[in-house]
Amino acid sequence: MNKAELLQRIIATLSLDLDVVQRAAQTAYEAATAEENIAENKYDTLGLEASYLATGQARRMEEIRQARAAYQQLVVRDYDPARGIQISNLVTLEAENGSYQRLFLGPEGAGLKVGQGEQLITVITPRSPLGQSLMGKAEDDEISLTLGAKQQRFVVVEVS
Structure with missing residues (x-):
């Protein structure tokens, strides 16, 4: 998609x-x-x-x-490696356990899920902890989040 x-x-x-x-x-x-x-x-x-x-x-x-x-x-922009991840970028993350997650960084509508199965994309915003961590990052960057008492790490696999 x-x-x-x-x-x-x-x-x-x-x-x-x-x-x-x-x-x-x-x-x-x-x-x-x-x-x-x-x-x-x-x-x-x-x-x-x-x-x-x-x-x-x-x-x-x-x-x-x-x-x-x-x-x-919203003006959909292509990913610019010089600026890093910005609003309107589609991001694929890999978790430590090897699972993949596709996210669309949008201005609003956090938590909205579009598509199904392998095509499932979750909307997040820059106001969320994950969205804040992604802003300005590039492919192959690692992101670390502490949610509750648990530390989670992700690798940015692909950005478009």
């Missing part, structure tokens, strides 16, 4: 996620404003709980909308 195709798949996935969250937010809003959910006493909190849910769904909807807009405006 090339980066242009990957970018389109990320945008499509975010669009689907946005549609699902919009429907959930609308349902939560309707529950929060429904006449039958008006509190009858101080212990009747169904309407209040629904309003909290609607607020959370609205926030999530805005996060996804902003992530999608960031990807729609």
Whole structure:
């Protein structure tokens, strides 16, 4: 999968996620404003709980909308060894145990997974510990992360 195709798949996935969250937010809003959910006493909190849910769904909807807009405006650049790894680079890492991981360094949408099987690519951002460690690195560089009490090492195998 090339980066242009990957970018389109990320945008499509975010669009689907946005549609699902919009429907959930609308349902939560309707529950929060429904006449039958008006509190009858101080212990009747169904309407209040629904309003909290609607607020959370609205926030999530805005996060996804902003992530999608960031990807729609993203200029995909080829890897420049002089600059090292930057946003819009596709990176393959090898862990100490020999497993491989493909990552796309994006502006938003951390944790989003696109593709399947050998083609599975995980989106990370420069705000994550791994993303911070990758910024400016080059092929064959080693990255070391401490997550919890465990030290993990990776080698940058390929960057595009």
